[in-house]
Amino acid sequence: MKSRIKDTYLPLKAEIVEIMDMTSDIKLFKVKPYRQFLYKPGEFIMLSLWGKGEIPISITSTYGFHKYIELCIRRVGFITSALHLLKPPAKIGIRGPFGNTFPVEKAKGKDVFFFAGGLGIVPLRPLIHNVMNEKSKFKRITLICGSRNPGEILFKDDIDLWQKKGLNIIFGVRKGLQLLIHNIEKKDNSSQRKVGIETGHLNTSKISFKNAYSFICGPPVMIIETMKSLSMMGMNEESIFTSLEAHMKCGVGKCGHCYIDGKYICTDGPIFSYAELKKHRPSY
Numbered sequence: 336m337k338s339r340i341k342d343t344y345l346p347l348k349a350e351i352v353e354i355m356d357m358t359s360d361i362k363l364f365k366v367k368p369y370r371q372f373l374y375k376p377g378e379f380i381m382l383s384l385w386g387k388g389e390i391p392i393s394i395t396s397t398y399g400f401h402k403y404i405e406l407c408i409r410r411v412g413f414i415t416s417a418l419h420l421l422k423p424p425a426k427i428g429i430r431g432p433f434g435n436t437f438p439v440e441k442a443k444g445k446d447v448f449f450f451a452g453g454l455g456i457v458p459l460r461p462l463i464h465n466v467m468n469e470k471s472k473f474k475r476i477t478l479i480c481g482s483r484n485p486g487e488i489l490f491k492d493d494i495d496l497w498q499k500k501g502l503n504i505i506f507g508v509r510k511g512l513q514l515l516i517h518n519i520e521k522k523d524n525s526s527q528r529k530v531g532i533e534t535g536h537l538n539t540s541k542i543s544f545k546n547a548y549s550f551i552c553g554p555p556v557m558i559i560e561t562m563k564s565l566s567m568m569g570m571n572e573e574s575i576f577t578s579l580e581a582h583m584k585c586g587v588g589k590c591g592h593c594y595i596d597g598k599y600i601c602t603d604g605p606i607f608s609y610a611e612l613k614k615h616r617p618s619y
């Protein structure tokens with residue numbers, strides 16, 4: 336596949352201008368590239384730290400809104416630990432942006448559900464930002480957001496702002512799914528076939544799961560459980576999207592490290608519909 340990026344393998348020099356603690360093991364890095372760097376929601380970069388190596392990281396800022404490229408990184412191993420020790424100004428390299436974007440155009444005029452588990456809010460953040468800025472083009476917009484404990488919900492200021500703009504928010508992915516399932520049960524029991532949710536969060540607005548879209552990011556177990564539940568509730572499997580992670584080396588479909596079930600996560604993804612995933616792995 337021909338890359339749309341000019342310097343596919345050559346990292347662009349960039350400077351970390353600010354580092355903020357988000358939780359005990361997650362930091363937000365504000366990065367200033369040495370030349371213009373365009374990107375869209377869902378895309379990722381290959382971040383290199385000289386002498387250490389290169390890792391894929393999602394871009395969590397919104398192009399044209401945030402001054403710098405923002406990266407939210409959990410300390411899990413060799414390179415992420417080295418990144419957490421940096422102090423601004425520090426130099427890094429960035430390649431990309433790589434990968435596909437969330438097909439949000441398709442969701443216009445429909446109800447939209449975002450499911451974010453822990454760090455899963457990172458790739459969804461610029462997407463939610465854009466959707467909230469064009470709120471009138473969508474119907475009901477709901478964020479179902481969970482984390483290991485309430486203190487670890489990321490980007491609370493953004494969530495408050497989106498809520499002020501009309502976003503429905505449910506904290507707790509499992510609770511969110513239960514509320515939605517309850518909604519379906521209510522629909523089935525209703526002689527008038529009305530769809531409504533009995534909670535303060537979602538009131539009684541009508542939601543058609545058949546026509547709704549969902550965007551899910553989080554730990555693999557949460558993603559699979561949520562995709563299955565939404566499908567069981569009647570959501571079209573082509574309208575359920577998630578962003579997958581895999582070990583990556585090149586980011587451009589050459590090394591084969593991210594090849595799973597006939598797909599390169601770096602170039603065919605990282606965003607896939609549930610229908611696509613099931614085609615390649617029916618056990619999903």
Ligand SMILES: Cc1cc2nc3c(=O)[nH]c(=O)nc-3n(C[C@H](O)[C@H](O)[C@H](O)COP(=O)(O)OP(=O)(O)OC[C@H]3O[C@@H](n4cnc5c(N)ncnc54)[C@H](O)[C@@H]3O)c2cc1C
Binds near residue numbers: 391458
């Ligand atoms: C498209 C994409 C976007 C990503 N976005 C982000 C992001 O925004 N923020 C963030 O913190 N992380 C993100 N990741 C994950 C990140 O790339 C890994 O955490 C990182 O590569 C770990 O590097 P390390 O050298 O610190 O860990 P290593 O020393 O290589 O490994 C430490 C441990 O983590 C495991 N591990 C390493 N990479 C992955 C992986 N990709 N998936 C699952 N387990 C892994 C290893 O098996 C090992 O157990 C993303 C991954 C992908 C593929």
Ligand code: FES
Binds near residue numbers: 585586588591602
């Ligand atoms: S990371 Fe090399 S092929 Fe995907």
